[in-house]
Amino acid sequence: MNPLVTIITVNYRQAAITCELLDSLRELAYAPVEILLVDNGLETDETVRFQSRLPTVKVILSKENLGFAGGNNLAIQQAKGDYILLLNNDTLVPPGLLEPLVNLLAAEPAVGIVSPKIYYYDQPQMLQYAGTARIDFRTGRGADAARQQLDQGQFDQERATDFAHGACMLVRRQVFETIGLLTEDYFMYYEELDFSLRARQRDWEIKFSPATFIHHRESSSVGRFSSLKTYFMFRNRWLFIRRFGTKKEYRLFLTYFLTVGLPLNCLRFMLQGQWQHVQALWAGMRWNVKKGSLPGFVPARLFMTKEAS
Structure with a gap:
């Protein structure tokens, strides 16, 4: 059997x-x-x-x-x-x-x-x-x-x-x-x-x-291009490295993230007029800085859109 x-x-x-x-x-x-x-x-x-x-x-x-x-x-x-x-x-x-x-x-x-x-x-x-x-x-x-x-x-x-x-x-x-x-x-x-x-x-x-x-279908529950997805992808990439990287890897990641990744993505979204995505990036950063113990759904609600619902 x-x-x-x-x-x-x-x-x-x-x-x-x-x-x-x-x-x-x-x-x-x-x-x-x-x-x-x-x-x-x-x-x-x-x-x-x-x-x-x-x-x-x-x-x-x-x-x-x-x-x-x-x-x-x-x-x-x-x-x-x-x-x-x-x-x-x-x-x-x-x-x-x-x-x-x-x-x-x-x-x-x-x-x-x-x-x-x-x-x-x-x-x-x-x-x-x-x-x-x-x-x-x-x-x-x-x-x-x-x-x-x-x-x-x-x-x-x-x-x-x-x-x-x-x-x-x-x-x-x-x-x-x-x-x-x-x-x-x-x-x-x-x-x-x-x-x-x-x-x-x-x-x-x-x-x-x-x-x-x-x-x-990919990301159908939130929308493939939604700001909610931007928030969680950005936030959780940081969380993942924080959980598993060595101290050296984490410092290198933060250097890249804060001097390259965050500024470039902010600039890209600003040029496209997608201000909710800019807000989502910063909210993801704030969540990690505060090291919140909850999954983060409450701040994420700020970026729920019709596309994501």
């Missing part, structure tokens, strides 16, 4: 998009699966709607918006599977998604996490992810050779990777037991990088598998 896979997805006021995912999950060939859907920051209970699309889905209600990490953590603690798939609600999956990922983990006990190829939803052959390289702690940025590349078979080799992708990663249960849950300080963005790095620090391997794929 196949091992049980728990699939976890988090909805934040996007019932229509989430229903499209549920439609695709209904066609999965793999069994057995347990599907947990966290309805995050709910305004209206959509349980009946979700279960009309996928009767087996278990809906977990949270009146508070716990963010990506907090929402997933809520479900992870209830998951029964030997393997746990964290899957964004703005994705679509093929019927054969799970078999290659499960088989890889079953065959290689040292591998704790695996992610598949990820394509853009609106450009079905354009890659968003095919594994990533190590982050440069001086700049807080990593190299991603596959991003926005047309898939012509150049990334068809299974390989080790430094980071899994949060839109779709299958995690061995023992990884959570070893390193704990997702870090909720991030709220959204960078939490899978944090999780991946903590896993590698405990000697778990991470792999990219080209044998299967998903399609991803």
Whole structure:
């Protein structure tokens, strides 16, 4: 009998998009699966709607918006599977998604996490992810050779990777037991990088598998070009380096960040007349200077836009 896979997805006021995912999950060939859907920051209970699309889905209600990490953590603690798939609600999956990922983990006990190829939803052959390289702690940025590349078979080799992708990663249960849950300080963005790095620090391997794929809308919950995304990406890059960099790396990062990264991005947004993004950059900096203990959702509300809602 196949091992049980728990699939976890988090909805934040996007019932229509989430229903499209549920439609695709209904066609999965793999069994057995347990599907947990966290309805995050709910305004209206959509349980009946979700279960009309996928009767087996278990809906977990949270009146508070716990963010990506907090929402997933809520479900992870209830998951029964030997393997746990964290899957964004703005994705679509093929019927054969799970078999290659499960088989890889079953065959290689040292591998704790695996992610598949990820394509853009609106450009079905354009890659968003095919594994990533190590982050440069001086700049807080990593190299991603596959991003926005047309898939012509150049990334068809299974390989080790430094980071899994949060839109779709299958995690061995023992990884959570070893390193704990997702870090909720991030709220959204960078939490899978944090999780991946903590896993590698405990000697778990991470792999990219080209044998299967998903399609991803990318940042649909906040808007791809929203100031809310700017806030969290800018804030959390700093937080990530602060958590994992050495003292020397952190000092080099701050030098780059404050003399190059921040001024250039401010100038770019000012020239484009995007003042909310300028405010978001400074709010992200202030959050780190104050070393806030909360995920930062309250200041982030200042930059919520129609595009991000």
